[in-house]
Amino acid sequence: NQDKILEYRFIPYGDKQLLLIARDVTKFVQLEQMRRDFVANVSHELRTPLTVISGYLEMAPDDGQLPASVQQKAFKEMSSQAKRMQTLIEELLVLSRIEANVDQQFDNVVDVPSMLQTIATEANTLNREKQHEITFSVDPQLKVYGLETELRSAFSNLIFNAVHYTPAPGKIEVRWQLEGEDAVFRVRDNGEGIAAKHLSRLTERFYRVDKARSRRTGGSGLGLAIVKHVLSHHNSQLMIDSEVNVGSEFWFILSSELVATVSPQTLKQG
Ligand code: ADP
Numbered sequence: 025n026q027d028k029i030l031e032y033r034f035i036p037y038g039d040k041q042l043l044l045i046a047r048d049v050t051k052f053v054q055l056e057q058m059r060r061d062f063v064a065n066v067s068h069e070l071r072t073p074l075t076v077i078s079g080y081l082e083m084a085p086d087d088g089q090l091p092a093s094v095q096q097k098a099f100k101e102m103s104s105q106a107k108r109m110q111t112l113i114e115e116l117l118v119l120s121r122i123e124a125n126v127d128q129q130f131d132n133v134v135d136v137p138s139m140l141q142t143i144a145t146e147a148n149t150l151n152r153e154k155q156h157e158i159t160f161s162v163d164p165q166l167k168v169y170g171l172e173t174e175l176r177s178a179f180s181n182l183i184f185n186a187v188h189y190t191p192a193p194g195k196i197e198v199r200w201q202l203e204g205e206d207a208v209f210r211v212r213d214n215g216e217g218i219a220a221k222h223l224s225r226l227t228e229r230f231y232r233v234d235k236a237r238s239r240r241t242g243g244s245g246l247g248l249a250i251v252k253h254v255l256s257h258h259n260s261q262l263m264i265d266s267e268v269n270v271g272s273e274f275w276f277i278l279s280s281e282l283v284a285t286v287s288p289q290t291l292k293q294g
Pocket of ligand 1: 181185186189190213215216217218226231232233234242243244245246247248249272
């Protein structure tokens with residue numbers, strides 16, 4: 025197999041013979057490459073905003089007094105770059121926490137409907153400028169077993185992305201409903217869509233369709249990587265249906281074993 029990377033070693037065998045040992049190190053080499061890429065990406069993502077901030081600081085004269093017009097722009101830009109670094113660091117922490125959570129038990133019932141209500145309020149704040157029409161169709165009974173903070177990250181990342189990547193004024197539909205016996209979450213937008221060639225790489229850390237634009241929206245490039253990890257924890261995966269200039273649907277299924285809907289009957293019995 026040509027894709028395999030083998031490491032060869034000779035070891036003495038008896039008096040006059042050598043034994044050739046071949047070891048398949050493909051996985052190891054790939055992991056090492058991923059680790060290197062990750063460190064390079066993080067460094068790059070942190071260096072860019074820092075360069076902008078130090079650029080402005082160096083521009084300041086010794087007495088620290090900049091002309092008012094420049095000062096306003098400089099503070100605005102420095103604050104937005106600092107925010108960008110903060111978001112990146114927070115999301116890196118979320119990602120590493122999720123990776124550490126692997127063996128955690130899902131003992132808690134997560135009240136997804138009320139979680140979605142909170143996220144809807146946040147989405148409305150985010151939506152002030154864009155004025156998209158956002159609709160939520162949520163089954164008020166549909167709760168699931170899972171990890172609350174993780175699920176919150178997954179739901180909010182997908183909803184906020186729809187707000188960010190849909191030109192104003194767009195239409196965004198959020199659904200959380202039973203389909204058969206499974207719980208299904210869907211976010212559909214009529215935004216810019218994503219070309220097929222990007223789809224398989226979209227959940228990679230730092231992968232973006234349009235780097236410059238995604239940064240302008242404040243994105244860290246880690247959102248969908250977080251969603252992917254969260255869903256894999258919950259035995260699920262992210263599905264994406266998308267068409268350029270038509271829109272996208274991001275969706276996932278939480279299987280019936282995770283559904284914890286409390287029937288009115290059970291509630292009455294206390
Ligand atoms: P980012 O922080 O850049 O938003 P994500 O991991 O959340 O990172 O998303 C990765 C990329 O996927 C984005 O940069 C964007 O190009 C694309 N993307 C995500 N959601 C949507 C959407 N609803 N419509 C179009 N493109 C999207």
